[in-house]
Amino acid sequence: MTDLKQLGQNAVNAKYKVQALSTAQKNEALLAVADALLTHADELMKANEEDMKAGKENGMHEGLLDRLKLTNERISGMSEGLRQVAALPDPIGTLMEEFDRPNGLHIEKRRVPMGVIGIIYESRPNVTADAFALCFKAGNAVILKGGSDAIHSNIAITNVIRGALKAQGITEDAIALIESTDRETTKEFMHMNAYVDVLIPRGGAGLIRAVVEGSTIPVIETGTGNCHIYIDKDADIDKAIPIIINAKTQRIGVCNACESLVIHKDIAERVLPELSRALREKQVEMRGDETVCSVVPDAKPATSEDYQTEYLDLIISMKTVSSVEEAIAHINANNTHHSEAIITENQEAAQKFLSGVDAACAYVNASTRFTDGFEFGFGAEIGISTQKLHARGPMGLNELTSYKYMITGNGQIR
Amino acid sequence: MTDLKQLGQNAVNAKYKVQALSTAQKNEALLAVADALLTHADELMKANEEDMKAGKENGMHEGLLDRLKLTNERISGMSEGLRQVAALPDPIGTLMEEFDRPNGLHIEKRRVPMGVIGIIYESRPNVTADAFALCFKAGNAVILKGGSDAIHSNIAITNVIRGALKAQGITEDAIALIESTDRETTKEFMHMNAYVDVLIPRGGAGLIRAVVEGSTIPVIETGTGNCHIYIDKDADIDKAIPIIINAKTQRIGVCNACESLVIHKDIAERVLPELSRALREKQVEMRGDETVCSVVPDAKPATSEDYQTEYLDLIISMKTVSSVEEAIAHINANNTHHSEAIITENQEAAQKFLSGVDAACAYVNASTRFTDGFEFGFGAEIGISTQKLHARGPMGLNELTSYKYMITGNGQIR
Numbered sequence: 018m019t020d021l022k023q024l025g026q027n028a029v030n031a032k033y034k035v036q037a038l039s040t041a042q043k044n045e046a047l048l049a050v051a052d053a054l055l056t057h058a059d060e061l062m063k064a065n066e067e068d069m070k071a072g073k074e075n076g077m078h079e080g081l082l083d084r085l086k087l088t089n090e091r092i093s094g095m096s097e098g099l100r101q102v103a104a105l106p107d108p109i110g111t112l113m114e115e116f117d118r119p120n121g122l123h124i125e126k127r128r129v130p131m132g133v134i135g136i137i138y139e140s141r142p143n144v145t146a147d148a149f150a151l152c153f154k155a156g157n158a159v160i161l162k163g164g165s166d167a168i169h170s171n172i173a174i175t176n177v178i179r180g181a182l183k184a185q186g187i188t189e190d191a192i193a194l195i196e197s198t199d200r201e202t203t204k205e206f207m208h209m210n211a212y213v214d215v216l217i218p219r220g221g222a223g224l225i226r227a228v229v230e231g232s233t234i235p236v237i238e239t240g241t242g243n244c245h246i247y248i249d250k251d252a253d254i255d256k257a258i259p260i261i262i263n264a265k266t267q268r269i270g271v272c273n274a275c276e277s278l279v280i281h282k283d284i285a286e287r288v289l290p291e292l293s294r295a296l297r298e299k300q301v302e303m304r305g306d307e308t309v310c311s312v313v314p315d316a317k318p319a320t321s322e323d324y325q326t327e328y329l330d331l332i333i334s335m336k337t338v339s340s341v342e343e344a345i346a347h348i349n350a351n352n353t354h355h356s357e358a359i360i361t362e363n364q365e366a367a368q369k370f371l372s373g374v375d376a377a378c379a380y381v382n383a384s385t386r387f388t389d390g391f392e393f394g395f396g397a398e399i400g401i402s403t404q405k406l407h408a409r410g411p412m413g414l415n416e417l418t419s420y421k422y423m424i425t426g427n428g429q430i431r
Numbered sequence: 432m433t434d435l436k437q438l439g440q441n442a443v444n445a446k447y448k449v450q451a452l453s454t455a456q457k458n459e460a461l462l463a464v465a466d467a468l469l470t471h472a473d474e475l476m477k478a479n480e481e482d483m484k485a486g487k488e489n490g491m492h493e494g495l496l497d498r499l500k501l502t503n504e505r506i507s508g509m510s511e512g513l514r515q516v517a518a519l520p521d522p523i524g525t526l527m528e529e530f531d532r533p534n535g536l537h538i539e540k541r542r543v544p545m546g547v548i549g550i551i552y553e554s555r556p557n558v559t560a561d562a563f564a565l566c567f568k569a570g571n572a573v574i575l576k577g578g579s580d581a582i583h584s585n586i587a588i589t590n591v592i593r594g595a596l597k598a599q600g601i602t603e604d605a606i607a608l609i610e611s612t613d614r615e616t617t618k619e620f621m622h623m624n625a626y627v628d629v630l631i632p633r634g635g636a637g638l639i640r641a642v643v644e645g646s647t648i649p650v651i652e653t654g655t656g657n658c659h660i661y662i663d664k665d666a667d668i669d670k671a672i673p674i675i676i677n678a679k680t681q682r683i684g685v686c687n688a689c690e691s692l693v694i695h696k697d698i699a700e701r702v703l704p705e706l707s708r709a710l711r712e713k714q715v716e717m718r719g720d721e722t723v724c725s726v727v728p729d730a731k732p733a734t735s736e737d738y739q740t741e742y743l744d745l746i747i748s749m750k751t752v753s754s755v756e757e758a759i760a761h762i763n764a765n766n767t768h769h770s771e772a773i774i775t776e777n778q779e780a781a782q783k784f785l786s787g788v789d790a791a792c793a794y795v796n797a798s799t800r801f802t803d804g805f806e807f808g809f810g811a812e813i814g815i816s817t818q819k820l821h822a823r824g825p826m827g828l829n830e831l832t833s834y835k836y837m838i839t840g841n842g843q844i845r
Contacts, residue, residue, distance in 0.1 A: 033763070036786075037787075122797055124807065131819050132819060210643070214818075214820070215820050229624070233643055235649065235650065235652075235820040237820070256842040259842065259844055263844035263845060264844075267845055367839075371837045376835070377835065378835070378836040379836070379837050379838065380838045380840065381840060382839070382840045382841055382843075383838060383843040383844075384843060384845055386844070386845045387843065392532070392845070393836075394530065394532060405546060405628045405629065406628070406629050409834055409836075410835075419823055420823055421792070422791060422793070422802075423795075424794045424797060424801065425794075425797075426797025427670075427796055428669075428670040428796055428797070429674075430673055430674055430677035430678075430797075431677060431681055431798055431806070
């Protein structure tokens with residue numbers, strides 16, 4: 018079993034060294050790691066083969082096997098991701114606020130690293146490199162705990178990163194991987210408050226729930242998205258249909274995909290025939306309330322469970338309402354606080370929706386698929402936060418930092 | 432037993448109503464509550480007498496009895512506190528950032544309420560009114576869970592607040608008090624993730640630890656302060672001594688009081704005689720390492736436990752070091768990440784200290800006692816955060832909010 022306390026202490030020692038690095042030192046290190054991943058591509062693929070073999074033996078699904086697989090192209094992608102993070106502005110040291118008090122104290126609020134960030138994730142090995150890059154650029158040490166399915170790949174990637182850091186004269190403990198994959202280790206990791214400042218789960222709803230419920234370290238909840246699009250009575254149908262098709266079908270397995278439609282009764286009969294035709298063409302199964310089913314003959318009746326489900330599949334639920342207020346109430350009672358959109362030409366309805374929906378991102382006349390670090394212009398992200406504490410929505414570099422008040426005086430006392 | 436689910440659902444319903452209130456409506460309500468507390472002062476003191484009587488019967492300490500007691504003066508203080516919160520600027524709706532994307536999407540990041548805030552606190556009944564005022568002004572509903580010692584006082588204060596809100600036409604569920612004070616109820620409360628967005632413990636180290644370890648709701652850790660002052664070799668002794676005496680003795684029971692001194696070896700023999708005289712005059716017991724004890728005859732030997740103790744008493748620990756780096760390492764290994772100060776005329780040492788100490792507030796040549804919402808100019812605070820997630824240092828109104836991205840498009844899809 019991994020000695021987690023030692024690993025935690027090493028990370029704490031490393032965090033002070035990483036936070037003292039200059040922007041240039043961090044960027045050079047990221048570029049060196051990017052190169053090293055390419056140089057060691059064969060090694061990485063060899064390690065990955067062991068995971069793939071075990072996965073096949075354990076009867077892993079095709080989809081999961083595909084996510085697990087490392088290819089030359091994917092390794093280039095990881096490497097390119099590191100280069101992109103190197104090119105992002107360094108958030109550390111930024112002066113966020115500055116003010117003087119009547120007693121002469123000068124107070125500065127500056128961005129500082131979070132310290133040690135823990136990441137618990139599932140089978141995609143590229144997360145190992147991506148998460149390291151973002152945490153490191155924001156001046157943090159990172160402790161990773163990946164899934165057992167990808168353990169050989171994760172060990173290999175971590176070793177390449179550690180080697181490249183060491184060659185740059187940077188502490189290799191800026192990244193550590195917990196190699197034990199048993200439940201007891203995960204449990205102990207989630208209680209390492211003395212060493213870890215924040216824990217971020219990346220993965221499915223089950224993983225996230227387990228971390229939220231089991232961790233005593235502060236957690237940032239990410240990822241699940243039961244996203245809605247509300248077609249208001251004043252919607253422009255020519256906007257509504259392409260947005261819905263895009264949000265539902267452009268990529269079905271992602272958290273910002275649309276899972277449920279809310280439709281104003283006054284527009285239902287006008288929009289549903291064309292909309293259902295477009296969804297049918299894309300092989301989307303429709304599940305609706307009585308009104309929907311009376312207009313769309315092949316729609317199945319939706320249960321209350323349907324309205325709470327993130328399908329991540331070619332299925333969509335549909336509910337009719339009598340007002341924007343009812344739409345907002347329905348969404349807030351069923352959503353996961355991720356992304357919600359209204360389609361309307363009515364300014365008042367748009368404003369009500371923007372303020373009323375309880376979500377990280379509220380859209381007017383646009384696809385929910387834009388909730389994404391790159392689409393927002395933040396660059397790579399560590400996840401989409403669906404909680405209200407600390408960070409909400411796409412979490413880029415700024416969201417991996419904390420702040421500190423630095424106060425300069427000349428002998429002031431109270 | 433209180434029906435916590437119902438109470439949680441009522442708070443969720445209330446949060447949507449409170450977040451929709453205008454600044455004027457919130458301020459009028461706060462002033463009405465301030466008046467109501469005065470009008471009902473006799474009732475409040477009568478309820479408080481029951482708590483005082485029970486406290487005396489249970490052999491409660493003088494100090495705790497004093498904190499529990501409500502007088503006309505203290506009720507006026509609570510009322511005045513509400514007026515001060517009414518006078519603070521409303522954070523809700525503030526535009527924090529605004530940008531346009533190449534595809535024409537317009538993105539606004541605006542301050543929104545947190546939603547439902549839970550507060551778990553100990554025996555001071557004034558927290559009931561203070562916490563309500565801050566949470567409400569920041570657009571939140573609040574669920575309070577006070578200590579059993581103050582239960583009659585807390586019920587009475589809550590009822591006055593609810594009555595005043597109702598008379599203003601505002602949902603009285605903007606505030607709820609959990610009346611059961613048993614452990615099971617507290618445990619259930621700490622697992623109400625479906626209703627409560629953030630939980631803030633206010634009280635001693637034991638309460639805070641219990642909430643951090645027991646809650647599945649995101650917690651903001653507040654309060655404990657093992658604060659250090661480091662006397663650098665280049666310190667101005669005339670600044671050092673008044674700052675230390677102020678930080679140690681101006682108010683001993685508070686989290687921003689100084690508990691430990693770190694002294695550069697090169698200045699120890701010069702500063703210790705005068706410093707120890709000043710501390711002795713204030714009846715402060717000194718506990719030091721070998722060097723300190725060799726210079727200060729009445730200093731007792733300090734143990735490693737001393738260096739980790741928040742005394743909240745007339746005791747101070749003292750340790751000598753050979754460099755600012757060693758001082759920082761000692762502080763980071765023993766502190767609670769609250770407030771740390773350096774006394775120096777050396778810019779380089781000051782800068783190293785400001786960046787190196789792992790604390791919410793780092794001071795140069797000033798007392799740690801300034802870590803306080805009013806001293807920072809924020810007004811009333813809900814506590815001092817010692818964690819890095821979400822908020823650090825004094826938590827005023829802004830820190831009781833979250834944000835939301837509001838995105839306006841014209842049919843954009845990916």
